[in-house]
Amino acid sequence: MQLSVVVTILNERENIEPLIGQLHAALRGMEYEIVYVDDGSTDGSVQLLQSLPDPRLVVVELRQNYGQSLALMAGIDVARGRYIATMDGDLQNDPSDLPAMLELVRDRGWDVVVGERVNRQDGRVNRKLPSRIANWIIRNLSGVHLRDYGCALKVFRADTAKELGIYGELHRFISVLASLDGARITQVPVKHHARRFGESKYGIGRTFKVVSDLLLMVFLKKYLRKPMHLFAQAGLALFAAGALINLYLLLLKLLGQDIWGKPLLILGAMLILAGVQLITVGIVVEVLMRTYYESQGKRPYRIREITRSGEPVAATPLEGAVRAERQAR
Numbered sequence: 001m002q003l004s005v006v007v008t009i010l011n012e013r014e015n016i017e018p019l020i021g022q023l024h025a026a027l028r029g030m031e032y033e034i035v036y037v038d039d040g041s042t043d044g045s046v047q048l049l050q051s052l053p054d055p056r057l058v059v060v061e062l063r064q065n066y067g068q069s070l071a072l073m074a075g076i077d078v079a080r081g082r083y084i085a086t087m088d089g090d091l092q093n094d095p096s097d098l099p100a101m102l103e104l105v106r107d108r109g110w111d112v113v114v115g116e117r118v119n120r121q122d123g124r125v126n127r128k129l130p131s132r133i134a135n136w137i138i139r140n141l142s143g144v145h146l147r148d149y150g151c152a153l154k155v156f157r158a159d160t161a162k163e164l165g166i167y168g169e170l171h172r173f174i175s176v177l178a179s180l181d182g183a184r185i186t187q188v189p190v191k192h193h194a195r196r197f198g199e200s201k202y203g204i205g206r207t208f209k210v211v212s213d214l215l216l217m218v219f220l221k222k223y224l225r226k227p228m229h230l231f232a233q234a235g236l237a238l239f240a241a242g243a244l245i246n247l248y249l250l251l252l253k254l255l256g257q258d259i260w261g262k263p264l265l266i267l268g269a270m271l272i273l274a275g276v277q278l279i280t281v282g283i284v285v286e287v288l289m290r291t292y293y294e295s296q297g298k299r300p301y302r303i304r305e306i307t308r309s310g311e312p313v314a315a316t317p318l319e320g321a322v323r324a325e326r327q328a329r
Contacts (some may be wrong), residue, residue, distance in 0.1 A: 003032040003102060004081030004158075008071040009089035011043040015196070019091055020054065026095035033058055036089070037075040040065030069171040076161045084161040086174075088152040094191040101155040101188060111160045111183035114146060114175055115153035115190035134172070141218050144179045146187050153190055176217050180224075227289055231282025239275025242268045 005023060009016070016036070023034055037060040038046040049059045060078055062071060076084055083105055087093040093115070101113040138149050149172060156178070164177050175185055223230040245268030249259045259265055 001033060001081045002030050003027065003083050003085060003098075004035055004079030005032060005085045005087065005095075005098070006035045006037065006072065006075035006079055007087055007089045008037045008039055008068055008075060009041060009045055010039045010065065010068075011041045011045060012089045013041070013043045013045045013048055015089055015091045016045060016048055017052070019089060019095070020052070020057065022091075022095045023098075024056075026098055030099075032056060033079070033081065035060060035075045035079050037071045037078075038062060039068065039071040069166045072171050072174075073164075073166045076164070076166075079158070079161075082158055083155060084158050085155045086152060086161075087154075090195055092193050092195055093151075093153040094193060097153060097188075097190040098155065101153075101190075104186065104188070105155050105157060109184065110186050111157050112175065112178045112185045113155045114148070114185060114187045115151040116146075116148040116187045117151050117192040118189040119192060137214060138173070138176070138217075141214055143222075144176050144185070146175055146185070148187065149173070149175060151190065151192075170213060170217075173213060173217050177220075180220060224289065227285040228282045231278045231285060235275045235278030235280075235282060237275070238271045238278065242271030242273075242275060245271065 005027075007019065020034060033056050034054075035058045036049050038049065039062050046059065046061045049057065058078060060074055062074060072086060075086070083102055085098055085102070087095070097115060101115070104110050104113045135147070135149055139145055154174065160178055160181065160183050163181055164174060166174065166177065170177060178185060219227075219230070245264055249262070249265055249268065253259050
């Protein structure tokens with residue numbers, strides 16, 4: 001199986017058959033499968049999918065609405081292709097862009113190719129504005145410099161896609177998650193169409209969700225492997241500020257001034273306590289990080305490939321054992 005196309009849907013019945021037809025036309029001549037993940041639809045989408053006599057169609061019905069992130073995870077887990085493409089099921093992504101994106105991954109050495117909606121056909125206030133705000137925030141805080149993070153049309157190497165931890169609502173940060181594992185990412189312009197059927201599931205309120213999830217992304221990208229640097233630096237800064245304030249008050253006391261009841265005294269004490277707490281949290285998180293890696297046989301780094309005498313070999317004995325265990329499962 002060369003390519004698996006993962007499509008997540010929620011109440012997209014009218015868009016199913018047109019999209020499947022477009023996929024067949026765009027991928028003619030390839031070995032591929034279409035993995036539809038129904039995320040708790042109530043409009044008969046899953047019944048329609050199950051009734052289609054299409055040998056390339058795989059239907060994954062979730063028990064309830066888990067959200068797009070977990071629906072994507074389910075589809076990627078089920079996918080059998082060497083390469084995995086993801087897209088929305090609302091006909092706004094164009095399957096004709098997939099062959100060129102697949103070529104970049106297959107022949108040009110990229111691990112992830114992300115679409116960029118250069119001529120986006122969406123409402124300016126409820127879709128474009130929130131998207132531009134979110135893109136600007138993600139670009140400046142994550143360090144992953146893409147122009148469009150919200151485009152669902154992406155193509156991955158299967159091993160890259162299956163290692164993504166797309167929990168919660170982190171589907172917006174797939175590119176950031178891939179970069180955490182050292183994936184080589186590029187972005188290409190893709191076509192975008194106006195929605196013909198159904199209603200959009202997005203709105204301006206998602207910008208606030210993006211900001212909250214972005215805090216986690218910043219921690220994962222910059223401090224997961226060295227959490228003490230984050231907490232200890234902040235803790236030491238607060239502790240030092242509190243110590244200076246209390247030293248100043250001590251000098252005033254020695255000079256005979258009454259310092260009791262001064263707000264500055266309370267501030268100094270609070271800063272010292274906050275500093276101690278942050279340093280303590282940093283130590284606890286550091287221990288948890290080590291437990292996270294060592295209990296699962298993981299390493300806080302990724303090796304792309306090691307060759308000996310021109311032949312690829314397992315990176316380390318531990319990595320080879322872990323890989324063998326996963327294959328056995």
